[in-house]
Amino acid sequence: MARIGVFVCQCGNNIEGTVDTKKVAEEAQKLPGVVYSRNYKFMCSSPGQEMLKEAIKKHRLDGVLVSACSPHMHEKTFRKASDAAGLNPFRCEMANIREQCSWVHHDRTKKTGTVKGNDLTRMAIERLKRNRPLKKINIPVTRRALVIGGGIAGIQAALDIAEGGREVILVEREPSIGGNMARLSETFPTMDCSQCILTPKMVEVELNEKIKLYAYSEVEKVDGYIGNFTVRIRRKAKYVDEDLCTGCGECIEKCPFKAGSEFELGLTSRKVIYTPFPQSVPNIPVIDAPNCPKFQKDKCGACAVVCGPKAIDFKQKDTVVEEKVGAVVVATGYQMMPNERFGEYGYGRFKDVISGMQFERLASSSGPTGGEIRRPSDGKVPETVVFIQCVGSRDEAKGVSYCSKVCCMYTAKHTMLFRHKVKSGQAYVFYMDIRAGGKRYEEFVRKAIEKDGAMYLRGRVSRVYEKDGKVVVCGADTLSNSQVEIEADMVVLATAVVSRKGSDGLARTIGIGSDRHGFYNEYHPKLKPVETVNAGIYLAGACMGPMDIPESVNMGSAAAGKVLGLFSSEEMAREPIVANVNERVCNACWDCVVACPYSAIERFTVKNGQGDVMGMHAKVNEGVCQGCGVCVAACRSKAIDLAGYTDEQVFAAINAF
Amino acid sequence: MSEHAQYEQTGAFEPKIMAFVCNWCTYAGADLAGTSRLEYRPNVRIIKLPCTGRIDPLFIIKAFENGADGVLVSGCHPGDCHYTTGNYHARRRWIAFKSLMEFTGIDMRRLHFSWVSASEAIKWVDLINGITEEVKILGPFVEYKGLKGEENG
Amino acid sequence: MMKIPYYPGCTLNTVAKGLDTSARESAAALGFEMEELKGWNCCGAAFPLTPDNLIGLTAPAKVLLNAKKEGGGSVMTLCSVCYNVLKRTNRVLRDDKEKRSIVTGFIEEDYDGSIDVIHYLEVLRDRVGFEKIKEAVKRPLKGIRAGAYYGCMLLRPFKEMGIDDHEAPTIMEGLLRALGCEAVDFPDKAECCGAHLAMTRTDIVERLSGNVMRSAAGRGAELIVTSCPLCQYNLEKSQKKTLEETPGYREVPVVYFTQLLGLALGQDEDTLGLGKNLWDIRPLLKSKGV
């Protein structure tokens, strides 16, 4: 027989006002298994808790029911007190007779409240009798993190985690880290040079002993769960031995072949053996095999000839490495919408219609024109430049319904850069709305208009065509209600920020969600902005949605903070409210596997000593299970139960109704 | 006359309602009704579960068997589930289960499914008052109680 | 010989006879026959712009119904407007069951939108092929700088018409090059000519068509081809005004693309109906030695 103690709280007059707690205690005393029952003024007070502890010891209680406020309020308090008195905390239960009884039934005669209070207490006692003692689950944590993506968000996360003393593996797809930020000229609203603030951070990554950088590599597979992930990384062949290469650049110098530069967005070309840009980290070139005659026709090989340390290795193959990590930060960034979708703006047909990102390169002192604004067609300095905002963004017809968030600001920046470099120039900006919400952002846009004389036109451009060496822009100015035509020398399209091509594939690989635009889903849009549904996997930067540099850095640091929190001890304790499978009953229909929102259930194969397959059953990974119980209800053979919410407990409560 | 008077046992039939609610939304919503000192019919008894997705249809049948005259299932709004998709499972199960219950002769006015978020105390109050009123008109549900009696007897 | 059911439409039977005859002759030379529908009526000359105007769908539905009854899996048009009206009507009848039942109830016979509406240009491109046309050319139009004017109805709305990119179409240029011409690209090739405003607002038509012609002439076009009788009419007629207003502007003949095709395939200039044009193409041909 159980030995249950019941404590009915008066909560001053909060409960006592409409519930006769003495009577509730007396009624409880009559129930089988209840050996002790009383009411008290404030159970949560120190004397109340002490009383509870003493009663546990004195009456050798094996279960405690506190009939008081909502368990959301004080369940932790009483479980802690029980634990201190040597009672398993999960043998302590609460009945909610305040929020869901005394406060909502105002019958001062106490009749209504007492009836309900009795019922709730009785149901909880019956449930409590079936509570099994549970132990917190301890999961070992590999205190090492993986950061996917070496843009500013990933760099920030990696540096912060390393700063916290933990090892980081940073995986970057391109030959160099730096991401899109490395392409930018100046940054709004402070106008400091992007590379000047980014390059030192890139170097820091390279020098930090805690960070292992895998450039020119991709994550192929992520297995496991929080604290215990196994990651497979493909290191693409560079055809250059990293250990031998000194980064002298002789090979690049002597390479006779060229291909379009990805980094410069086609504005110029690069060698076939190349680093994306001079400040690349790591400063190790890669060979672009599809464009290299050595690979295609077995000709040339100049790079190998000039390489002093003999680092060129044409026979190099992709390698796959496996790493164990405890947490993953996804910081894969964004890309710009392909402008070819805008036939009416002539991108791709007219050389002098360029994208905003290309303009960044034109304005960058390390860019193809050395920072002079020269148009691509003939290298002339443009006098009139038209900037078109919302090219793709907020355009449902083209599939992007959202605002790209950064274009208003960088377009304002572009007009300023243009005006600073071409003093006699005139910038026109077509906009629909100006979204400059941010510290010093609105002032920045006003400065572009008032100080640097950019002419802002509220309206959209209908079409662009070439005429006599000019690009004619036909648009509307809805404020003056007229059609406007501008004969421009160059047109800059503020194209939409979109998710990276293949982002949904990576989402599936690592088990996180993405929205219909391919941006990754945070766990909660307000309260858990860097977490994902897959515990131990965090997000940083524009892979989650369009964001600017400060926001990306914020998120990178926030994700790092989360990772370091997780890594604060070697083991991670968690509530034992998890599902468990009765292996003998499980008939391996896998309905639970399909139902589980967390992929926490695996198809487990039972083998004997000889390795023969004896059978299969579902197996819950306690590290991943969040305790929702969906699998329990889905299981046809009743093979799964949820600790803390077992069928037995629920039915006991129903039966006591 | 104070409001409570109408809830007093006047010898008239007072239905018993059992509510299966999720821990994160509806339970918290019901708590909020308390902290806001809203008043509602005392006929409901709540059983808390982590998620509506945990609810086994058998719970509902058992509730009827144990004397419930009406049953309510309530959880987070679609898209707001603490466990991402648990309430969708509940909804799917509910759609299948509903027709089965209808087939077995349970008046669907006795069985309700609703979304109540942690902030919707007023919705909770209206819901409970509404269901209580509706079930009161329907009268006691006796068919399943008989079953239990036979089994026990 | 491949037979393709053909819907001429009203204008091709009268004012735009040249478009009809040149197309038929060219088809014969290229190995297919245009089989005119036995029973046909006017398409209505405008696809209703509002979705609740179903009465406007009855006339084209009747045309499509007849085409189906006559046994063809498709029906071909030459006029851009007919193409637009028939193709879009066909799509409504195919995709919208409710509208279909109302419209077919009105014409008292059911039609399910199951035939394909195609344009002569599509036949040339997709069934004959520009390469084959190039081989069939007997009189290459070497040295002629021709611009293709598409107008509106052939291309828009893109989702429903889909014959070519609606912002930068190239199908007619492909044909022009096959005939030996130099295809001149000009920005206004898909801008409106003014259409039926010719009836009430000649000033607007003169301005819009004038813009098109100046845009083409500015790029060096000596000749314009089109597939729409109304465009042809407007572009041709408005030039009187353009000549008055624009110093240095010289008249540019506007012909149907089929007329140029017929010419290159070696047909007689008179049967092509070239003499009926306001601005004669023949001096140009002569000057180029064609």
Add this chain to the structure above:
Amino acid sequence: MNIKLVKEDIESALIRQLERISGEDVKKCYQCGNCSAGCPVAYAMDVPPAQMIRFLQLGRGGEAFGAGSMWLCVGCLQCYSRCPKNVSAASLFEALRQMRLRSGGGHEEVREIPLPFLKGAPQQALVCGFRKLVG
């Protein structure tokens, strides 16, 4: 211009009827102005397409009906094909015309059309023109 805004106008039956006939939802338009920018006849309109839609959003049917713009739209669909919100100003113009024509008002008298035009023009111009402009 001074407009007094009232809910009754914004939700007026007239505007709803225009929406029903045109199949368009005027609320969808966010006034980017692309239709006005690309419309070939906007230069001649007293109320260009975007502004016309704005009047409808404000519930000002009078301004929309009072303008001559509807008689100038030829339905070239440049507005619709470039609209980022898939709104067809041409359909709204057509709905305005339809409502006007259905109520017995026409824009053109047949006898005013010059005879040489009637003789020489392609039929399609007449058919199309009559359908759009004549009651």
